[in-house]
Each structure stands twice: as structure tokens, then as C-alpha cells.
Amino acid sequence: MTKPVQLQDIERPNLYRDVFPYTEFPKVTFDADSVPMENPQDIWITDTTFRDGQQARAPYSPEQVLKIFDYLHAIDGDTGLIRQSEFFLYSDKDRRAVELCRNRGYQFPEITGWIRATIADFKIVKELGLKETGILTSASDYHIFLKLKKTRSQAMQAYLDIVKAALDTGILPRCHLEDITRADFDGFILPFAAELMKLSQQYKTPVKIRLCDTLGFGVPFANASLPRGVPKMVYALRQLGVPGEWLEWHGHNDLHKVEVNAAAAWLYGCKAANCSIFGMGERTGNPPLEALVIEHAQLRGTNPKVNYAAITDLANYANKELGFNLPANYPLVGKDFNVTRAGIHADGLLKNEEIYNCFDTLKLLKRPVGVAITDKSGAAGIKHWIEERYVIDIPKHDPYVLAIKDNIDAEYTADRISAISDEEMEKWVKELFGDKLPPRR
Secondary structure (H helix, E strand, C coil), X not given: XXXXXXXXXXXXXXXXXXXXXXXXXXCCCECCCCCCCCCCCCCEEEEEEECHHHHCCCCCCHHHHHHHHHXXXXXXXXCCCEEXXXXXXXXXXXXXXXXXXXXXXXXXXXXXEEECCCHXXXXXXXXXXXXXXXXXXXXXXXXXXXXXXXXXXXXXXXXXXXXXXXXXXXXXXXXXXXXXXXXXXXXXXXXXXXXXXXXXHHHCCCCEEXXXXXXXXXXXXXXXXXXXXXXXXXXXXXXXXXXXXXXXXECCCCCCCHHHHHHHHHHCCCCEEEEEHHHCXXXXXXXXXXXXXXXXXXXXXXXXXXXXXXXXXXXXXXXXXXXXXXXXXXXXXXXCCCEECCHHHHHHHHHXXXXXXXXXXXXXXXXXXXXXXXXXXXXXXXXXXXXXXXXCCCCCCCHHHHHHHHHHHHHHHCCCCCCECHHHHHHHHHHHHCCCCCXXX
């Protein structure tokens, strides 16, 4: 960095009231200059399903944790795409889950811990034989002054003492800079990061930094000002000399930017993006794991070793066994995410599936494209529905197709507003075709 990096130990907190007025929506401000994209070739995913993901729901049983962990490993396909997964370590159930998952012997995801910023907690990490743990190091003046009731210098010294304790114990520390998108970069973040890099040099071991967008204030624009601009945030730390592989993004979806901010962090030099299955996390949730797996494929190419179809298996398990009840239109895994209801779209699907399907969902996710039947589906939609389920090639204007269309039209003439169910369609098909149509397997 060209400007000096020195802690600014101010008397009153910098709450950025021009950006976060609180009684109004937060503001995005821009600088005249932008920062260059770094776009590292090697980028990866880390998982927080068993930490942040459990702050938004009832805790998983150890057996459920193991099942999810198995799915994460299956999706990864021994590629290191899903490189790590962090766990709570405090209860007997937490430790049982760690033991079950560790007994699998998987290389990926690596099991890491999460602890409070207390020296005593390192004993738990050490006892479980973990090599790395996350440590809460709150970064904004909102937290330092208003929650911890400390000065910046007091907070930094306390954090550095904890990091030294981790290093003295032989544990790789990962500092979670809570609320970084409201933090003073010149006055606290960069001076703290500089001290962490000094400790790394002293101990000859990595010291990782997690960039925690705790309230989802981050924005992905290259010339967005700090502290909200994700590109400038990553760029500043990279210019300071923090290796990209020691940086990790952790976002929340309060303002609907959770996935694009994670992608922006990747593109500007932060090599790890933290996520949870189907975005389950505190309040509005974290970047969805399945979204980042597909985002990675778009940025780095589809990897034949990654088991993308296991995302569908995980979604089925989450719905049936974990009570997720993912919305029908949830991207990539919702029941109807690749189902069209418009008749003109169904007609296009019949002519060429690529017209209205974003990729080969059957090949990549084990999800054939579908058509939901409404008064807008028309004969083309009915034809597609039948051919999707039965071994038959039927003309769009077949008398049986038109008879079913008459039934559907009658329903909506009688003021029906819901879609026609699969059960109703199957009943009409059986009445008209009898048992002549063999189902597709």
C-alpha cells in the first residue's frame, strides 16, 4: 500500500452515518476510480452448513450431519472444490458429529472448527485433533465500541493475543472479521491485517482472514466505495500482501446480493467463498452451496469429476428428512425450477428443449424439463406432459389430447385458479388411453 497502515485509535465510533443512516435504506457510494479484476485460476468453496447453517434452524442430529457431509463429499468428487466444512464444537452432539465425519477419512471437505475468542476454547480444538479453527474477531466500530465496549487498540490487542494462543497451540487461526462491510479499512482493518501477516511471518504459518458481510451490505461493483465495495475490499487486502488463498468471503442475503458478492470476491482475488446448503443461515442466509458450485462451473468450466447431480440428491434428502420445504421455484433444485406453464413456451420445448431450458438439466442435475398444466398450456403443453411420462409420440392435435384440453378449459371456465395436478392429468390419461401407455422408467 502506498499510504501508511497504522491503527487509528479514535475516541468515538465511526458509524458511517452518511452510508448507514438507519432511518433510511443504506446508500451505495462510488469513487471515480475502480480496481482491476484479479480473477485467480484456483478458486474454491468452503462450507458453513454445520455452523452458520445451524443458527437458522433446529440443530441437526449427528447422523444428519454425517449424511449431509457425505453429500458434500459426493458433490466434490475428490476435486477440492468444496475444500472445508466448519463445525460447532461445544456440545456432546457437536463432537459426536465431528467424530462421525472424521471417521469417513475424506480428504475433502476438511473438517475445521469454530470457537469463541477465548484461550480455553483452543483446548477443545486440540482435543479433537483439528488443524484449523475460525475465531470471532469483530471488526466494525458498531461491534468494537457498542457491543464489546472497547477501544480499537484494546480490541486489536485482545484479538492478537487469541491468534498467538492458537499459533502457540499449533492450530491454524482463521480470523472472522465480523461486520467488515461497516468497518473502517484505513483505521482498523488494514492495520489489523498487517499485524496478522507479521504473526504469520514470525510463526512461519498461514493466518487466514474471513471477510464477514454480517448484514449483507456488500456490493459487487468495481468502483463502489469502501466499506461496502467487495472488489475494493479484496483489492486492498491483496495490495497489503495478504495471499488470496488466505482470504475467504462470508456473505449474507439481507439485500439480495449474497451469491453475486461471493462471485465478485472470487474474481477480485479472494480464493475461497463460504456457503451453506440451499443458503440456510442466520436471518436471510448465506450463499447457497449449490449456486456456488454452478457459478464455479460457469467461471472455470464444467468439471467431469464434480458430481453435480448429487445436488438433486441432497435437495431430496433436505426436503424429505430435514424439513427444508424448498419453494417450488427455488433455482436449480425447486420442484418446478425447470417447469414451464406457458403454452407458447411448451411449444418451443417440443421443437427444441434449449429454447426454454438454461442447460441440460437432465444430464447435469437428473432433472428432466417439465411442463405444468394450466389454461395457458394449450395442446402443446398436454402433449409434452404425456410424452414426458409415457412411452408415446403423439400428435399435438390428437383427439385424446384435445379431449383433455376440453377438460382443462372447463375447469378454468368454472373459475379455477390453481394448476392442474399430476393426479388429475393421470386420471384423464387413463380414462382415455386405458392401460395402453407404458410409463417411462
